[in-house]
Amino acid sequence: MKNVELFNVSKSYEKQKEVISDISVSIEPGEFFVLVGPSGCGKSTILRMIAGLEDITKGSLRIDGNEVNLLPPSKRDISMVFQNYALYPHLNVEENIVFGLDVKKVKKFERKERCMEVAEMLGLTDYLKRKPRHLSGGQRQRVALARAIVNQAPICLMDEPLSNLDAKLRAHMRSEIRQIQRKLKITMIYVTHDQVEAMTMGDRIMILNEGKIQQVGKPIDVYNAPANPFVAQFIGSPPMNLATANINLSKQELSIGGRLKLSIPSNDLQSYQEDTVTLGIRPEYLKIVNSINTKSTNNYLDVKVEHVEVLGNETIVSFQLDTYRWQAKWNGQWNVDVGDIVPIAINYESICLFNSASGHLIKGPTQVENHIIHEVTV
Amino acid sequence: MRWVKKGLVYIILSIAALLIFFPILYAFLISFMTGGELLQGNIFPERFHLENYQKAFDRLPLAHYLLNSLIISLSVMLGQLVVSAMAAYAFVFIPFKGRTLLFFIFISTMMIPWEATMIPNFMTIQKLDWINTYQGLTVPFFAIAFGTFLLRQHFKTIPKELHEASEVAGLSKFRFFIKVVLPYCKTSLVTLGAYGFLTTWNMYLWPLLATNNDSVRTVQIGLKQLQTQEMATEWGVVMAGVIVVIIPTLILLFLGQKQLQKGLAQGALK
Ligand SMILES: Nc1ncnc2c1ncn2[C@@H]1O[C@H](COP(=O)(O)OP(=O)(O)OP(=O)(O)O)[C@@H](O)[C@H]1O
Ligand SMILES: [Mg+2]
Numbered sequence: 062m063k064n065v066e067l068f069n070v071s072k073s074y075e076k077q078k079e080v081i082s083d084i085s086v087s088i089e090p091g092e093f094f095v096l097v098g099p100s101g102c103g104k105s106t107i108l109r110m111i112a113g114l115e116d117i118t119k120g121s122l123r124i125d126g127n128e129v130n131l132l133p134p135s136k137r138d139i140s141m142v143f144q145n146y147a148l149y150p151h152l153n154v155e156e157n158i159v160f161g162l163d164v165k166k167v168k169k170f171e172r173k174e175r176c177m178e179v180a181e182m183l184g185l186t187d188y189l190k191r192k193p194r195h196l197s198g199g200q201r202q203r204v205a206l207a208r209a210i211v212n213q214a215p216i217c218l219m220d221e222p223l224s225n226l227d228a229k230l231r232a233h234m235r236s237e238i239r240q241i242q243r244k245l246k247i248t249m250i251y252v253t254h255d256q257v258e259a260m261t262m263g264d265r266i267m268i269l270n271e272g273k274i275q276q277v278g279k280p281i282d283v284y285n286a287p288a289n290p291f292v293a294q295f296i297g298s299p300p301m302n303l304a305t306a307n308i309n310l311s312k313q314e315l316s317i318g319g320r321l322k323l324s325i326p327s328n329d330l331q332s333y334q335e336d337t338v339t340l341g342i343r344p345e346y347l348k349i350v351n352s353i354n355t356k357s358t359n360n361y362l363d364v365k366v367e368h369v370e371v372l373g374n375e376t377i378v379s380f381q382l383d384t385y386r387w388q389a390k391w392n393g394q395w396n397v398d399v400g401d402i403v404p405i406a407i408n409y410e411s412i413c414l415f416n417s418a419s420g421h422l423i424k425g426p427t428q429v430e431n432h433i434i435h436e437v438t439v
Numbered sequence: 440m441r442w443v444k445k446g447l448v449y450i451i452l453s454i455a456a457l458l459i460f461f462p463i464l465y466a467f468l469i470s471f472m473t474g475g476e477l478l479q480g481n482i483f484p485e486r487f488h489l490e491n492y493q494k495a496f497d498r499l500p501l502a503h504y505l506l507n508s509l510i511i512s513l514s515v516m517l518g519q520l521v522v523s524a525m526a527a528y529a530f531v532f533i534p535f536k537g538r539t540l541l542f543f544i545f546i547s548t549m550m551i552p553w554e555a556t557m558i559p560n561f562m563t564i565q566k567l568d569w570i571n572t573y574q575g576l577t578v579p580f581f582a583i584a585f586g587t588f589l590l591r592q593h594f595k596t597i598p599k600e601l602h603e604a605s606e607v608a609g610l611s612k613f614r615f616f617i618k619v620v621l622p623y624c625k626t627s628l629v630t631l632g633a634y635g636f637l638t639t640w641n642m643y644l645w646p647l648l649a650t651n652n653d654s655v656r657t658v659q660i661g662l663k664q665l666q667t668q669e670m671a672t673e674w675g676v677v678m679a680g681v682i683v684v685i686i687p688t689l690i691l692l693f694l695g696q697k698q699l700q701k702g703l704a705q706g707a708l709k
Contacts, residue, residue, distance in 0.1 A: 114603050135609030147600035151622040161608035212608075 062090035062246055063125045063138065063215040065111060070120035072106055072272075081106055081272045084120070090215075093242055093249045095263035097256060099295070103272040104252040105144075108218050111250060112141050124216070140209035142219040146201045148193040148208075155180075155189040158207045165212075179207045182241065199230045210241060216248045223258065235262055256296050260284065268292050286425035290415050293341045299377060302347070302387040305417065306340040308333050315340070315409070318383040321362045323409045332423060339415040344377070346411035346426070347389035350404040361406045369397050378403070463685070470678040477674055491679035495665065498676070500653060501683065504661040508640055509687070511657060514577040515639040516632050523586030523631060528616050530587070531594040532602065542591070549584045554644075561648055575649045576657070580639065586631045593627040594620060629698040633691055640688060658684050 065088040072081040081103045088094045096104045109115040111122060113134035121128050129137055140161075148157050158179060159172045167175070180186045183203045193201055202222060209217050222238070223231045239262050242249045253259055259266045260280045268275040268283065268291075275295075276288035287293035293301040306317045310330060315323045317340060325333070350361045364387075368379040376395040379388050380403075389405060397403065414424040469477060470491050471484040495501055530542050560579045569575030597620065605615045621628065646657045665680045 112603075112607060114606065134603075134607045139607060141604065141607045143600040143604060145598065145600055147598060147604040149601065149619060149623075151619075151625070164609045164614070 063248055064088060064090045065216060065248065065250065066123040066126075067107075067111075068121045068123070070107075070110065070117055070122060072103070072110060072115065072118045079118075079272060081110075084272075084274055086267060086274070086277055088248060088250060089264075090248055091246045093239065093251065093262060093264045095259045095266040096250065096252045096269060097254065097259035097266055097295075098269035098275075100254055102269045104254070104269060105220055106272075107269075108220050108250060108252050112139055112218055113137055137216070138214050139216045139218055140212045140214040142205045142209045142217070142222045144221045144224060146193075146205040148201060148204055150193055153190050153192055154185060154196070154204050157193065157204055158185075158211050160208065161212050175211050175213075176207075179211045182210075183207050183237075198225050199234070202226060202234065206238065206241075210245065210247075213245075214247075216250070217242070218250050218252075220252045221254065222251075223253070224255075231258075238262070256298065260296065268295060270295075286422060287341070287413065288422050289420035290339055290341060291420070293413060293415075297343060299344050299388040299390065301341045301343050301413070302382075302385065303339055303341050304382055304385045304387070306338055306414070308336055308338060315414075317362075317407075321407060323407065323412075325409065329424065333414075335416065335418075337417050338423060339417045339420070341413040341415065342407060342411060343426075344388045344390035346408065347387070348406045348408075349389075349391060349395075350406045361404045363402050363404050366397055366399055366401045366403060369395075369399060371395070380405075466678045466681050469675055470682050472675050474673050474675065491673070491675040492683070494673070494676045495680040495683065498668065499661050499665055499680070501658070501661055501680065503653070504656055504658040505683070505687075507655050508657040508659070510573060511576050511646075511655070512636045512639040514573065515580045516635040518577060518581035519583055519586050519635040520628060520632055522581045523583065523590050524616075524621065524628070526582070526587045527590035527594050528620060530591050531597075532612070532615075532620075546584055546588055549588070557645070557648070564649060569649075571650050571652060571654055573655055576646055576655060577639075579645075580635075583635075586635070589631055590624065590627055593624040597623055626698050626701045629695055630701075633695045633698075636691060637688060 067084050067086050070081065070084045071079050073079045084107065096107060098104055106115060110117050113129070113132060117130050122130055124137060149160065152160065155176055158176050159167075162172045162175065176189075177186070180189060183206060185200070185203055185207060188196060188200060188204075193204065196204065202225070205222065209219075219238075223234050226234060235258060238251075241247075251258075251262060259268075263280055265278060266280055266283060267277045270291050276283055276292045280296075283292060284296055287296060287301065290301075290303055293303065304317055306315055308315055308325070310333065313325045313327065313330065315325055362382070364380040364382065366378055366380055367386075370377040371394050374393065376391050376393065376397065377388055378391070378395070378397055379386060381387070411426045412424070413422060413426060415422055465482070468482065468484055471487045471489075472481065473490075476484060526545075530538060530545075564570065564575040564579065567575075569578075601619060601623075602615065605619055610618065640657075641659065642657070643659045643663070646655075646660055647663075650656050650660070662677070662680050662684055666677050
C-alpha cells in the first residue's frame with residue numbers, strides 16, 4: 062500500500078494552454094480513488110502523468126513521500142490497465158499475464174503459480190492457451206486485469222477499463238474489480254466518464270472539468286452537497302434540476318420565477334448576501350402533492366407534464382419551469398399523461414443554493430432520505 | 440448462370456496462367472531435349488533423360504555457384520532485415536527533432552536508380568579491398584529504403600498502448616523491439632525477407648563487377664557463362680542450368696506465398 066500525492070500539478074502540451082491546471086490531491090494507501098469528468102477534461106492525462114507516460118509540466122508528484130516526477134514508469138511500482146486492454150496479440154493469455162513477471166526476473170515456477178492463482182480469481186483458467194483475438198471483450202478485459210494484478214504492484218491505474226463492455230457485464234465487472242481491490246489492498250486510481258461507476262466504486266471521487274478540480278469527496282457527500290452546479294448536474298441521473306431564484310431578505314422569502322415562494326428560516330438568513338442565486342433540487346425530492354392540507358401552503362407549483370418515462374419501478378416526469386426543463390423522479394408506476402397538470406411540492410430542506418456568479422455552494426440539502434437499517438420506521 | 444460465369448472466369452484465368460508460365464514450362468521441357476530435337480521444333484522431348492543436367496554440372500562449378508548464391512542471398516536477406524527493422528524502429532518509436540524530414544530524405548533515395556550508385560559503390564569496395572569477397576557482394580545492399588519504409592508502415596500500426604504497457608512493465612527498448620515489435624510485424628518481415636532473397640538471387644551486374652574469379656561468383660553469372668560457351672549448339676544444357684537456378688526461387692515462392700501477399704498488401708494499403 063502506497064499513497065500518491067499531487068501538488069499543484071499542471072500540464073500543457075507543446076507550450077499551448079494548460080489542459081490540467083493546478084491539481085492538488087492526496088490519495089490514501091489502499092483507497093479506491095475515482096477520477097470522473099466529461100470527455101476531454103483531462104482524466105487520462107492525469108493518469109498518464111501518474112504512470113510516468115507523460116511528463117509533468119509544473120508541480121510535483123509524490124509516491125510514498127518521494128518525488129517521482131522524473132522516474133521512468135517501470136520504477137514507480139505501478140500496474141496499469143489501458144482502455145483498449147493493450148494485450149500482446151502474438152502471445153496467448155498465459156504469456157500475456159506473466160509478461161511483466163518475466164521482465165522482473167521472477168522464477169519460472171513462481172510465475173506459473175501466480176498466473177494460475179490470478180487466472181483462478183478471474184475465471185480465466187479455461188482460456189490460458191488462447192490468443193487474445195479469440196476472446197470476447199469481457200474475457201480480454203479480464204486478461205488485462207489479470208496482467209495488472211499478477212504484478213502485485215501496490216498502485217494500480219485503470220483508464221476507463223469497462224467502457225467497451227455491455228451494461229450487464231459492466232455491472233458484474235464493477236463489483237469484481239472492487240472486490241479484488243479490497244482483497245489485495247491495492248491503491249487504485251480509476252478513470253471513468255460514467256458517473257454510475259464513480260458513485261458505485263469509489264471510496265472517494267474527484268470530479269474534473271476542463272482540467273480543474275470541481276470537487277473531491279465521498280460519493281454520497283458529493284451527491285448530497287455538490288460543490289457547484291457542474292457537479293450537481295454531472296453526478297446523479299437524471300441530473301439535478303437548476304433554476305434561478307430570487308431572495309427577498311426582508312420578507313424572508315425565496316422565490317422561483319415569482320410563482321413559487323419558500324420561506325427562509327431565520328437561522329439561515331445571515332448566510333445570504335445576494336439577491337439572486339442558483340437553486341438546485343434532485344429529481345427525487347420533487348414530490349407530488351396529493352393531500353389538500355399541504356396544498357394550503359404555497360410551497361407547491363402546478364406544472365404541465367411534457368414527457369413521461371415509466372421505468373417499471375420508477376416514473377420520470379419532465380416539465381418546463383420558466384426557461385428550464387425539469388425532471389421529477391417518483392417511485393413506482395404513475396399513471397400520468399402528457400399535458401396533465403400536476404402539483405409539485407418543493408421543500409426548503411431539500412434544495413441546494415449556489416452563488417450565481419462563482420457557482421459555490423451556499424446551502425446544501427439538510428433533509429436527505431438517509432435510511433439507517435435500525436430505524437427504518439421513525 | 441452462375442456456373443457458366445464461374446467456368447468462363449476459370450478458363451480465362453487458366454489461359455492467362457499458361458501464357459505467363461509457358462516460357463518456364465518450355466525451358467523445363469527443353470532441358471530434357473538433345474540439340475537435334477530442339478532444332479526440329481518439338482515441344483515435348485522424346486524421353487526424359489538427365490544428360491543435360493549432368494553436362495551443366497560438368498562444365499561449370501554449378502554447385503559451387505549455387506552455394507555462393509545461397510550464402511550471399513541469405514546474408515543480404517538477414518542484413519536487410521536487421522538494418523531495416525532497426526531503422527524503422529528508430530523512425531517510429533524514438534522521437535527526435537526532424538524525424539519526419541529525415542525519413543522523407545531517406546525515402547527519396549528510393550528515386551535514385553541503383554545503377555547510378557554503382558560506380559561509387561564499386562570504388563568503395565575496391566578501396567576496402569573487397570573485390571572477390573562475400574562482404575563486397577553483400578554489405579552494399581544491407582541498407583535499403585524500401586525495407587525501412589515497408590517496416591515503418593507496419594510498425595506504425597502497433598498501438599501506442601502496447602509500447603506504454605511494455606514501458607510500465609519495465610521492458611528495455613531493445614527487449615520491446617525483440618519481444619513485441621518483431622513478432623507483431625512478422626508478416627512484413629517475411630515479405631521483406633523473401634523480397635531481399637529473390638532480388639539478390641537474381642542479381643547479375645553487381646556480382647559480375649565485384650568478382651573476377653570463380654571464388655565467390657553467383658549462379659546467375661554461371662548461367663551467362665554457360666550460355667556463351669554453348670551458344671547455338673546445346674540449348675538443352677543452358678536450360679537445364681536455368682531450371683536448376685530457378686528451383687530455389689520457386690520453393691521460396693511456394694512456401695511464402697500467403698505471407699508475401701499479406702505483407703505486400705499491408706504495405707500498399709497503409
Ligand atoms: N498528445 C496531446 N497533444 C495535445 N493535446 C492533447 C494530447 N493528448 C490530449 N490532449 C488534450 O488534452 C485534453 C485532455 O485529454 P485527455 O485525453 O486527458 O481527456 P480525457 O478526460 O481522458 O477524455 P476521454 O474521456 O475522452 O478519454 C484534451 O483537450 C485533449 O485534446
Ligand atoms: Mg481518456
